[in-house]
Amino acid sequence: MLIGHQPKEFLLAVSGLTVSFDGFKAVNDLSFYVEENEIRVIIGPNGAGKTTVLDLICGKTKATEGSIQFRGKELTKLKENEIVKTGVGRKFQTPSVFEDLSVFENLEISFPRGRSVFGSLTFQRDAKVKERVEEVAEMIFLKDKLSTYADELSHGQKQWLEIGMLLIQDPDLLMLDEPVAGMSVSERAKTAELLNRIIKNRSVLVIEHDMKFVEDIAHKVTVLHQGQILSEGTMEKVKNDPKVIEVYLGH
Amino acid sequence: MIINSRFFNRSELIGFVSLAVLLFLILPLSLDIFRLNLVAKYLTYAFVGIGLVLCWGYGGILSLGQGVFFGLGGYCMAMFLKLEASSVANTKIQSTPGIPDFMDWNQLTAVPMFWKPFYSFPLTVLAIIIVPGIFAFIIGAAMFKRRVGGVYFAIITQAIAAILTILIVGQQGYTGGINGITDLRTLYGWDIRTDHAKFILYFVEVVLLFGCIIAAQFIRLTKLGRILVAMREQEDRVRFSGYSVANFKIFAFCAAAIFAAVGGAMFTLEVGFMSPSFVGIVPSIEMVIYTAVGGRMSIFGAVYGSLLVNFAKTMLSESFPQLWLFGLGGLFIAVVLAFPSGLSGIWADYVQPRIDRLLSSRKPKAAWTESSVADGAPAE
Amino acid sequence: MFGDYSLGDLGAILAMQGFAGLILFSVYVLMALGLAIIFGQMGVINMAHGEFMILGAYVTWMTSTTVQHYAPWLFPGYFFIAMTLAFIASGSLGMLVEWAMIRHLYRRPLDTLLATWGLSLILQQAYRSVFGAREVGVELPDWMMGSWQATDSIQIPINGMFVMALTILITIAVSYVLFWSSWGKQVRAVVQNRVMAGAVGINTEKVDRYTFGLGCGIAGIAGSAFTMIGSTGPTAGQLYIVDTFLVVVFGGAASLLGTIASAFSISQTQSTLEFFMSGSMAKVITLLTIVAILMMRPQGLFALKVRK
Ligand SMILES: Nc1ncnc2c1ncn2[C@@H]1O[C@H](COP(=O)(O)OP(=O)(O)O)[C@@H](O)[C@H]1O
Ligand SMILES: [Mg+2]
Numbered sequence: 001m002l003i004g005h006q007p008k009e010f011l012l013a014v015s016g017l018t019v020s021f022d023g024f025k026a027v028n029d030l031s032f033y034v035e036e037n038e039i040r041v042i043i044g045p046n047g048a049g050k051t052t053v054l055d056l057i058c059g060k061t062k063a064t065e066g067s068i069q070f071r072g073k074e075l076t077k078l079k080e081n082e083i084v085k086t087g088v089g090r091k092f093q094t095p096s097v098f099e100d101l102s103v104f105e106n107l108e109i110s111f112p113r114g115r116s117v118f119g120s121l122t123f124q125r126d127a128k129v130k131e132r133v134e135e136v137a138e139m140i141f142l143k144d145k146l147s148t149y150a151d152e153l154s155h156g157q158k159q160w161l162e163i164g165m166l167l168i169q170d171p172d173l174l175m176l177d178e179p180v181a182g183m184s185v186s187e188r189a190k191t192a193e194l195l196n197r198i199i200k201n202r203s204v205l206v207i208e209h210d211m212k213f214v215e216d217i218a219h220k221v222t223v224l225h226q227g228q229i230l231s232e233g234t235m236e237k238v239k240n241d242p243k244v245i246e247v248y249l250g251h
Numbered sequence: 252m253i254i255n256s257r258f259f260n261r262s263e264l265i266g267f268v269s270l271a272v273l274l275f276l277i278l279p280l281s282l283d284i285f286r287l288n289l290v291a292k293y294l295t296y297a298f299v300g301i302g303l304v305l306c307w308g309y310g311g312i313l314s315l316g317q318g319v320f321f322g323l324g325g326y327c328m329a330m331f332l333k334l335e336a337s338s339v340a341n342t343k344i345q346s347t348p349g350i351p352d353f354m355d356w357n358q359l360t361a362v363p364m365f366w367k368p369f370y371s372f373p374l375t376v377l378a379i380i381i382v383p384g385i386f387a388f389i390i391g392a393a394m395f396k397r398r399v400g401g402v403y404f405a406i407i408t409q410a411i412a413a414i415l416t417i418l419i420v421g422q423q424g425y426t427g428g429i430n431g432i433t434d435l436r437t438l439y440g441w442d443i444r445t446d447h448a449k450f451i452l453y454f455v456e457v458v459l460l461f462g463c464i465i466a467a468q469f470i471r472l473t474k475l476g477r478i479l480v481a482m483r484e485q486e487d488r489v490r491f492s493g494y495s496v497a498n499f500k501i502f503a504f505c506a507a508a509i510f511a512a513v514g515g516a517m518f519t520l521e522v523g524f525m526s527p528s529f530v531g532i533v534p535s536i537e538m539v540i541y542t543a544v545g546g547r548m549s550i551f552g553a554v555y556g557s558l559l560v561n562f563a564k565t566m567l568s569e570s571f572p573q574l575w576l577f578g579l580g581g582l583f584i585a586v587v588l589a590f591p592s593g594l595s596g597i598w599a600d601y602v603q604p605r606i607d608r609l610l611s612s613r614k615p616k617a618a619w620t621e622s623s624v625a626d627g628a629p630a631e
Numbered sequence: 632m633f634g635d636y637s638l639g640d641l642g643a644i645l646a647m648q649g650f651a652g653l654i655l656f657s658v659y660v661l662m663a664l665g666l667a668i669i670f671g672q673m674g675v676i677n678m679a680h681g682e683f684m685i686l687g688a689y690v691t692w693m694t695s696t697t698v699q700h701y702a703p704w705l706f707p708g709y710f711f712i713a714m715t716l717a718f719i720a721s722g723s724l725g726m727l728v729e730w731a732m733i734r735h736l737y738r739r740p741l742d743t744l745l746a747t748w749g750l751s752l753i754l755q756q757a758y759r760s761v762f763g764a765r766e767v768g769v770e771l772p773d774w775m776m777g778s779w780q781a782t783d784s785i786q787i788p789i790n791g792m793f794v795m796a797l798t799i800l801i802t803i804a805v806s807y808v809l810f811w812s813s814w815g816k817q818v819r820a821v822v823q824n825r826v827m828a829g830a831v832g833i834n835t836e837k838v839d840r841y842t843f844g845l846g847c848g849i850a851g852i853a854g855s856a857f858t859m860i861g862s863t864g865p866t867a868g869q870l871y872i873v874d875t876f877l878v879v880v881f882g883g884a885a886s887l888l889g890t891i892a893s894a895f896s897i898s899q900t901q902s903t904l905e906f907f908m909s910g911s912m913a914k915v916i917t918l919l920t921i922v923a924i925l926m927m928r929p930q931g932l933f934a935l936k937v938r939k
Contacts, residue, residue: 058491084493096488098481105477110492114474117502120494123474165492313741399929402676402740406876407922413873414918421911532873536748543745576756583749587742588735 010069011036011203012057012173017066019056026052028227030066034173039204041214044224045247050207051093053224054175057205058090059083070173081115089171093178093207095158099151103142103161106150107133110165132168139197140164141190156187160194167198174198175205180213192216258468262603266551267464274457284446291453291521293561294460295321298514300542300553301467302507307539308547309476310503311483312400316408317511317538319415320383322530324512326419326426327382329525330366331375332435332443352434357424366425372439379516380509387508391501400486400500409532416531431526435519443520456517460554463510467550470506479503511538540579543586546595555594643782644906652902653791654860657798658684659894661853662871663878664805667890669846670879672809672822673839675733676744680875681868682754683725683847687717687854688863689762695769707772710855714797717851725847729840737839751869758865766864775859794856801852806887808845818842877921883931893931897921 012034019027027049034040042050055061057068059080068075075083098106111132114123137143140160145153150161159179166174179195180188192213195204199217208214214221214235221238223230231241238244259267278290299317307313337351345355350362368374390411394404419426427433435443442448470476478499482489490496519525528534537560545556560582567575586593662684669677677683694713698705705712728750736743775793778786809815820828821838829835854863861867874897882893897917904913925931 060487060491079495080490081493081495084491090491092487096485098484098488100480100484101477106481109474109477109481109489112493115493116495117475117498120475120478120499121470121473162488165488169493313744315744393926394929397926397929399926402670402744403880403925403929405741405744406676406873406880407925410873410877410918410922414915414922417911417915417918421909421915532869536745539745540749573756573760576752576759580749580752580754580756583752584732584746587746587749588732591742 010034011038011071012205013067013069014053014057015067015069017053017056017068018064019052019061020064026227027056030224030227030229032222032229032232034203034205037201037203039199039206039217039219040222041206041208041218041220042222042224043208043214044230048224049227050224051177052227054090054177054205054207057083057175058088060090084169084171085112085115087172089166089169089174091159091162091166091174091176091179093181095155095162097150097153097158097161097165099149102147102149103137103153104133104146106161107136107164107168110168112169136164136168139167140194156183156191159183160191163194163198171202173203173205177207178209179206180208180210188213258472262599263468263551270464270551270554271461274460275454279450279453284449287453288449288521289565290558291449291456292518293558294456294554295514295518295521296538296541296557296561297460297554298463298517299507299511299538300545300557301463301550302510303539303542304547304550304553305467305470305479305510306503306507307542308549309471309479309483310500311479312500312504313405313539314408314504314507315405315532315535315539316412317507318530318532318535319408319412320387320508320511321515321518321534321538322415322419322525322527323383323386324379324515325519325525325529326432326515327369327375327378327512328516328519329432329435330369331372332438332519333432334362334366334370335438336434336436351427351432353427353430353432354424359424363425379512383508383512384505387505388501391504392497395497395500395504398497409535412530412532412535416527419527419530427526429527431524431528433524433526435523438520444523449521452517452520456521459513459517463513464550464554467506467510471550475499475502537579540583540586544582544593546593548592549595552593552595559594650787650791652898653795654788654856655902656895656898657794657856658853658860658871659875659878659898660798660891661801661849661856662875663882663890663894664802664887665846665849665853666875667879667882667887668805668809668849669843671886672818672842674737674740675843676740676747676876677846678744678748678872679728679751679754680747680847680850681870681872682751682758683721683850683868684854684857684871685758685863685865685868686721686724686754687714687851688858688867689758689767689854690717690720690851691855691858692767692769692863699770707774709772710775714852714855717855718848719851721851721854722844722848725850726840726844728847729843733843734836734839751872755865755869762865764865766862766867768862769858771859790859794859797852797856801849802887802891805845805849809887814838814841874918877918877925880925881921881931886931889931 010033014033015031017027017030018025030049030053032040042053044050052061056063057070057075059075059078059082063076066076070083070086070088073086075086075088078086098109101109108125108129111129113129114120134143134146137146140163142153142157142161142164145157150158153161159182163176163179176195180191183191188210195206195217206214206217218235220233221235222232223238223241223244225247230247231238231244233241274294279287282290299321303314303317333351337349339349342348342350342352342355345352347355347360350359354362368378390408394400394407399407419431420429422428437443443452478489478494482496482499486496489499515525515529518529541557541560542553543556544560545552545554560579563578564575567578590596592599662680665683666677666680669675669680691710691713694716695706695709698709698712732746732750733743736746771790775790778788779792780786807815809818817828817833817838820831820833821835825835828838854868857863857867878894878897879890881897882889882891900920901913901917904916907913908916
């Protein structure tokens with residue numbers, strides 16, 4: 001497979017990653033590599049460990065074994081907020097936005113400046129911040145909702161807002177956990193359009209069930225099953241892999 | 252500064268001005284010095300309340316140990332006054348003249364080292380801020396870095412309040428025990444027990460209170476204030492937006508501790524003594540209820556809550572002592588069940604709209620930058 | 632401070648203090664058991680738990696005086712009647728409270744804490760109005776008095792052993808109910824997924840009410856045991872609430888075995904230390920140790936790894 005490559009060519013190099021919850025290995029000796037500007041989709045049945053992989057990369061869960069190299073930095077040793085600063089952004093499976101704050105404030109909090117206690121006390125809402133917030137709001141179809149409180153948004157709009165909060169961080173690696181789940185058909189189409197626009201100039205790791213959506217965007221697909229890689233490659237290759245057909249696409 | 256282009260929105264400004272008029276003019280002019288001193292005593296709890304608004308209302312961190320910081324501030328001040336009151340001339344009849352009476356009663360022959368700095372007033376003032384600040388920092392760092400929060404934090408702070416009380420009561424020789432530090436007289440030779448002194452101290456306290464209100468309002472309006480709200484809702488999202496959640500919690504907790512300590516120090520000056528009965532579990536949780544009654548999200552609410560609940564307490568426990576606990580207990584339940592945003596919520600829901608209709612402003616709706624600042628969080 | 636005693640003396644002291652701590656241990660276990668059920672299974676912080684215990688203590692006291700007065704022949708066995716009544720009284724009050732207050736506050740644990748604190752104030756005042764501010768104590772039947780001479784230097788109080796045995800029985804019964812009975816399965820189903828449990832036909836409201844009632848009922852029994860070590864007054868319960876919460880948290884909420892182990896270590900530390908220093912310093916040191924350990928191991932001693 002990819003054995004011959006030097007790890008530093010990759011943006012993200014996950015190797016031998018294992019996490020065990022009281023003996024249960026949710027992710028088991030997992031290795032995969034993501035290149036610059038690559039769009040990688042992870043698929044797999046429920047409970048395969050997809051969300052856990054993202055949790056491990058962004059530091060929410062600590063790995064039992066293995067390493068995660070991002071631009072040559074070892075992520076398993078960093079705290080969550082430090083991982084964010086190296087350029088990894090993460091969207092959760094259920095939309096998590098700040099419901100008691102307005103759309104503007106939600107985006108502003110994610111603006112990468114003044115992240116220390118002192119910095120946030122002296123943070124100024126200057127022209128640059130406003131410009132960037134408006135720009136991102138435009139992208140996520142929420143331009144005219146800037147002063148709306150996030151709890152008044154629809155489910156789909158919340159998903160977009162959370163994506164917007166990642167965009168404003170301008171991460172090199174964007175990780176999205178089921179971004180179109182629970183969306184209406186028209187919202188889905190808009191989200192695909194949105195994703196196609198924002199994935200330029202960065203690598204993206206997406207978990208998704210919607211096969212049509214996956215075919216549309218994926219450069220490469222990784223199929224996960226019981227914490228291990230079942231198959232990896234182009235959508236075409238994966239689709240025709242008998243093992244995959246058996247455990248996943250078959251039903 | 253852009254974010255502070257409007258420090259108070261209109262209703263906050265009304266709240267601020269009316270509170271200033273009430274505390275600076277109406278109360279001093281209409282109350283006799285005894286009642287005014289009572290108000291001053293009630294207001295010392297408002298300092299605690301303002302801190303709790305930041306830490307609990309905004310940050311979602313419920314501390315049931317604010318009495319600890321109130322007490323630390325109070326004891327620092329009390330020790331200074333006590334040392335001044337224990338001059339050799341005043342304490343000739345003791346077996347060791349020149350040390351506080353309670354130390355003498357407990358066979359101490361010298362002021363212990365850790366109380367020595369309290370011979371100096373500047374050091375005392377410093378200690379009032381620093382000691383509770385550091386203590387809160389240690390507790391906060393130990394707990395928040397390990398992601399202890401919610402009810403666990405509440406219970407542990409409560410245990411700390413219990414520990415400190417038992418310690419103060421047990422270590423009579425160093426702390427004055429159950430009676431506390433009493434018989435305080437002068438500050439730099441100025442007798443704090445006279446009516447005139449009480450009058451002046453009242454104003455000193457109100458000025459400090461407004462200082463705290465402005466500081467809290469400033470914090471609330473910065474991005475830090477919004478991060479506190481964000482953290483309360485979605486801690487993980489804040490973390491994955493690149494912030495160290497623990498540091499922000501520590502900040503809020505330390506700020507609340509320092510506010511409480513200032514209140515405690517003023518309490519000692521107003522009332523003339525300090526005792527463990529203002530440190531433990533019961534006073535600490537009562538301070539939370541003053542804040543809840545005023546509205547846990549409202550800085551002004553904290554002031555009114557402290558005034559009203561304490562006023563009710565004095566009235567009821569003077570005339571119907573057995574009713575007071577029923578009243579206080581009922582208040583806890585009612586505020587939590589029926590009025591989670593307290594008096595300020597009632598004001599915002601029922602009174603404010605009427606006033607607005609009366610004034611029926613013809614101004615167009617504020618632009619988003621302004622309104623998102625002004626309405627960043629519900630307040631008075 | 633250990634220097635003044637020979638090793639043999641020290642052993643005897645530790646053993647004696649250990650047995651003296653038995654009743655405290657039993658009260659802690661029974662209180663903590665109730666709290667752990669309510670907190671661990673329902674996520675509710677019941678600050679009025681001490682008052683439910685005191686209700687049990689008052690019921691015990693009333694039973695003892697009534698029996699003494701009207702049916703002296705029953706006196707030797709009155710404790711069993713008293714305990715049953717205490718369980719029923721505290722349990723019913725608990726169910727009433729759950730219906731009137733707690734059920735509106737699920738998912739807001741900090742608010743349950745404040746509201747139940749309010750309830751505790753009301754109950755304290757109610758006890759004061761009904762029973763007076765004076766503390767009352769019960770008389771023990773003859774067979775419970777005295778102690779058993781284990782060796783020539785070790786004596787074990789009989790009431791201590793009695794309460795101990797009772798505690799073990801109740802603990803076993805509670806574990807049975809929670810872990811093996813079908814009702815316990817329902818409780819745990821509700822804990823894990825309220826919506827799903829409702830969907831498969833479990834009456835979640837009823838489960839909540841009975842769980843809360845059971846927790847409070849056990850506190851009532853703790854109150855019965857309590858009458859043997861302390862006198863009952865309106866505010867006596869408040870003194871125990873923080874300690875018992877620490878017992879629960881220290882043991883790792885939701886782990887019954889952890890609760891028992893933690894009650895044991897805390898009560899034994901406390902009563903052993905009490906021999907060497909003043910009661911208040913013993914308490915300070917015990918509490919400080921717990922808080923320090925909790926700061927290092929916030930999940931408690933015996934917590935399971937759970938998904939957040
Ligand atoms: N913190 C945790 N503790 C225990 N088990 C966990 C934890 N996180 C995930 N799991 C388990 O790991 C498995 C994989 O979960 P997840 O990554 O959410 O699957 P997916 O996202 O692929 O549906 C599941 O069986 C889940 O129960
Ligand atoms: Mg998942």
